Amino acid sequence: MSAPPTRYPQEIEIVNHFINRLERRLAGREELTLVNRLPIDECHLGVLAPWRNPDEAEPLDAGEMAEGESPAAPPKVARAVPVAAPNSRTGTSGEADDEEPEARRAPVERVDDQDVPRRPPSALGCELMLTPVDGKVSITVNLSFAFYTTHLPTYRQQLESLGGTYRPGTAPKAPPPPTPVPTGKRGKQSETAMTLAYALRRNAVQLENLTFTLDATKMTEQRDAGRIQTALDDAITRGLVDRPAPENTMATRAGAQLTEADLKDEKAFEQFIAAHMRDKKPGRPDPALQASLMIRTEPQANGNVRVSLYLSNDTLRNDQIRTQDNVNILADARLWGDVTQGTVAPIEILPIPRDYQYDRRVWGVGHNTSVTIDQQTGRFETHALARFDQPRLTTKDHLPTEFGRFAEDTFDVLAEIYAAMEAEVTHWQDKVLGTNSEGLTPEELIECQTDFERFQGEVHRFAAGIAALRAQPELLRAFQAMNRVMGRIAAKKGFHRWRLFQIAFIVTQLPALALRENVSGGEDHLGQHHDWTGDLDIADVLWFPTGGGKTESYLGLICCAILYDRLRGKAMGVTAWLRFPLRMLSVQQLQRAVTMIHEAQIELDGLGIQGEHDKLLLGYFVGSSTTPNTLDDKFFKDHATPESCEKFKMIADCPKCGGKGTVKMEPRAKQSRLYHRCQDPKCMYYLPVVITDAEIYRTLPALIVGTVDKAATLGMQERFGILWAGPRWKCPTHGYGNIDFCIYGCTLKMQDIAKLPLIQPKDPSPTLHLQDELHLLQEELGAFAGHYETLIRYCEEQAGGKKSKVIAATATIEGFEHQTRHLYGVRDARRFPSRGYKRHENFYAKIEETAPGVAKTARVFVAFRPSGLSTEAAARCARILNSTVTKLFEEEAATLAALKETTTPEELAALRHYYSMSLTYVASLTGGTRVKDFLNDASKEILNGARDLGVRYLSGRSSTGEIAGVIEEIESPGDWKSALHVDALVATNVISHGVDLERCNLMVMEKYPAETAEYIQASSRSGRKKVGLVVVVLPVRNLRASSIYSRFQEYHQHLDRMVTPVPVNRFAKQALRRTLSGTVAGLIYGLAMPTEKDKPQNGRMTQLKNVTQALKWLDRPLAPGGAHLWITNHLRGAQALGDGNYDAELESGQVALIDDAYRLLHARLVQHTKTAARQNLGDALNPKPMTSLRDVERSIPFRPDSVPYDTLDWFEHSGK
Incomplete structure (x- = not known):
């Protein structure tokens, strides 16, 4: 069945639909009241936590230090705002750049992880570089954030918190005690059933047109003159008008005890609330919520001025009631505004090589957020959910290529x-x-x-x-x-x-x-x-x-x-x-x-x-x-039926009839073959594959x-x-051969093989x-x-x-x-192909456009730094994406009303084909298991109880058959209501290369990979043919992730330039010492045996597996009477030496290393012929030839002093 068609405007619109819902959920905007849950666990965007004792200088966030800032503590009044350490001559913090003297060089990519506090930062903002006018710059700033106040629950909220249901006008179905009350992740304490719930309500603050005129010739600081605090106090007062909770409600989160009579109806419950509040004061946030905006200027040597803007949560930490800190956050914080006097200049230069096709300038740096800046208009805006739209390349079709x-x-x-x-x-x-x-x-x-x-x-x-x-x-x-x-x-x-x-x-x-x-x-x-x-x-x-x-x-x-x-x-x-x-x-x-x-x-x-x-x-x-x-007799005895061989099936579909999943395995012991065969009665085709x-x-x-x-x-x-x-000969039953015998069990003997026609x-x-x-x-x-x-x-x-x-x-x-x-x-x-003279364009390809100068998007990257662990955040994102998919199916009318480009159920069905499965890329087996379990546990919530969520998990431990089976399930999704439908795929980097699934368009990356190359490869699983979405969870403890977050747009614009050259060195001494045994054996098996001219019946080829016979070949002189062994030349040739392809000094060093290593290996072989019972070449080589190229560790032989080697050798081989 061919895939249904969709249009690009529909695809980008549906991706934006997913992003909008993801942002609302991560920012906590969809739930205005949290019952028995903490804001810190529900809010992940723009979260600002309380800060330390005001008598202590706030240390820099580790992420900020990773961005090249000075670790010196800022003045106490500055709070958590980073202090730059500019070069006094150039105004930069690093090497001056000839192109942009006023712009400092951005930090080099770092992959080291450092332990940093898990708590969210207490400030966010951005830094700009401005060119002043008449010695001054002016900025108009707007800001918004949310905060939470503690309230008494309503009757409905209380019942639902205990697992009951609320039906207006009728007696409620009270929950039987003891039902555990849901708790937040923090604290982990068990809350007894039938206790009074706590409710946390979301409140919003927004201020606009805060105007600052700044002297660009001095290092100055300005604050908002208390306007933000006034607005916050007013909002707190308004928020606590209705059902405020008493003081210290969050101290233990163990509410007052309730009886069934208290929950009989709403009247009884309100009577309980009135009694509970008697003689209690309504509580306000403790410590009191405080917030401010600070702007700092730092003049530069070239006349520009560096302007830093920070919105901070100035609330003190509550050292006695730590839970209160998880309530006293500012959430969904953001800044936006305009430069009204002065012009924007680049603030940094990306640390990538110069290239005439790339603009390395950075126009703004975010801190604990990302930022976008319009360099022409001076408009700036922070984004807790960073975004980058990657353009799609397409082939040029102006020439005939049919x-x-x-x-x-x-x-x-x-x-x-x-x-x-x-x-x-x-x-x-x-x-x-x-x-x-x-x-x-x-x-x-x-x-x-x-x-x-x-x-x-x-x-x-x-x-x-x-x-x-x-x-x-x-x-x-x-x-x-x-x-x-x-x-x-x-x-x-x-x-x-x-x-x-x-x-x-x-x-x-x-x-x-x-x-x-x-x-x-x-x-x-x-x-x-x-x-x-x-x-x-x-x-x-x-x-x-x-x-x-x-x-x-x-x-x-x-x-x-x-x-x-x-x-x-x-x-x-x-x-x-x-x-x-x-x-x-x-x-x-x-x-x-x-x-x-x-x-x-x-x-x-x-x-x-x-x-x-x-x-x-x-x-x-x-x-x-x-x-x-x-394939020997034992194999065919254990795998006598097609069913027993299914795990070896590599091909599922028949290339002849096109049947999907019609191929089965068919073992044939006589021919010693494992066949793939189509089982369609009209086909029955043997696939041309051996495995x-x-x-x-x-x-x-x-x-x-x-x-x-x-x-x-x-x-x-x-x-x-x-x-x-x-080959030299061909067995009529089993096929080609080039040594002295056919397969084990073949009736042909050595003398029979000698009579077969010689193949040339x-x-x-x-x-x-x-x-x-x-x-x-x-x-x-x-x-x-x-x-x-x-x-x-x-x-x-x-x-x-x-x-x-x-x-x-x-x-x-x-x-x-x-x-x-x-x-x-x-x-x-x-x-x-080679490059053209324009970026993203050469003779063969260009950026695909919707209109001149308007690029089509291949995939949209969005990223954030969660307030908790990245694995939990990734699982949460996958849950949000999958629950949004559920709405596409179950709320069709509402979805069509929200989408402008998609107007019919048929068009929506076509979109759902490509956007009904999430892919979560995980960095470890443990992370994959946790995400899989999280999704399975959330199955009822995601699918509204319709069926179990179809979750598949692929890792390096998955067999090829399992991988092929999952791919087949994904490519043939079937009905969404079917229990066999795959809703979510969780995978390690086993999925990140060579997998082309057009339905993997909703992707979550649990961690940012250590290498940019892996990031490019993994993220490209999404958006292969349709517009894709890649949600990147940037771990809090990773310094490099912090730097990427702060410069998200610029980093992704230069992804290909961020790829580091592949580190490989064939002249590494330990590499040669590890591979020399395999090279010597390889020359015997790959050169000596195939070119041996003796007839098979002499057994000459088989004898080369014997150490003594192998040594005769290895010790052959280069010329009659010559002392130099010809194996030395072979070893050098096998190392590609002597052709002038490498530096002469490197080659001479490698030659000396080969000679030394071979002499030692040769001596061991000679010693083996004198002391060991078994004379097999494979046993004599030390170290053993590699069994895999990932066989990095060299084995270390050992034996007890009191036991002869021959005895141990007998136990290993003959005594089995």
């Missing part, structure tokens, strides 16, 4: 695109650089020139792709066939054309495919010659914002490469190996990839290829925690999809080398190595992965003859050149 045209009029349509590229080059060169149409400075023009040259290179590579098609007829056929395949797939989703960057990227990669046939150059359609000899030594990084279509780009390229391999005579073997850093990444992509393989096979069947060739398969190459590594390591080695799928960790298997698995060296595969190594989510390969994982990546590339070149082309995809691009060089040992790396 699949059919590329399949039929290939060169004509490519020439048309190339001509447009050249026109862009001419415009950039003549206008932007030649006449400086963008008004850039000389330094900025140099940067722009660099971007121009990169785009020129991109155009040149596109032309080289055209030349490759002209030089290789089989490549042209494959390219045309690929367009037919991808066109059929897209048509099922309602698309008929490529995005421009997708097809351009594929064309630029075609020369790398032509190199497989030793075609290293050719002429394009204009007769220009292109040479691409060194293309395999350069990594290409595909960069586009999340949700932009990267997956289809590389699937199209993979499809073209597979078809090309078959057309050029490669009848078997791996064409592409697609890797993901996390298991979750490959669940949804796997479904897309299987569909592509299915359609590619259909296309191949119609191409009339001569000779036999394998059917196309996809191999799912992951760890044993997801799928079994081997175990053993099947992959025996079938050699054209496409392998798996996790990056599987590379470590090379150090333990003797069959691994078949992936690039190809063509170009057996993969054409493409593709890495998705490149930025996740960092630190230890990146260093370890880099060692195994270069080892595999070396083995491929030595055993198969050619390197693979390295392609990576990422949505966060910072530092990719360094990262790819350290990961893959390549000479250089290129980004595609």
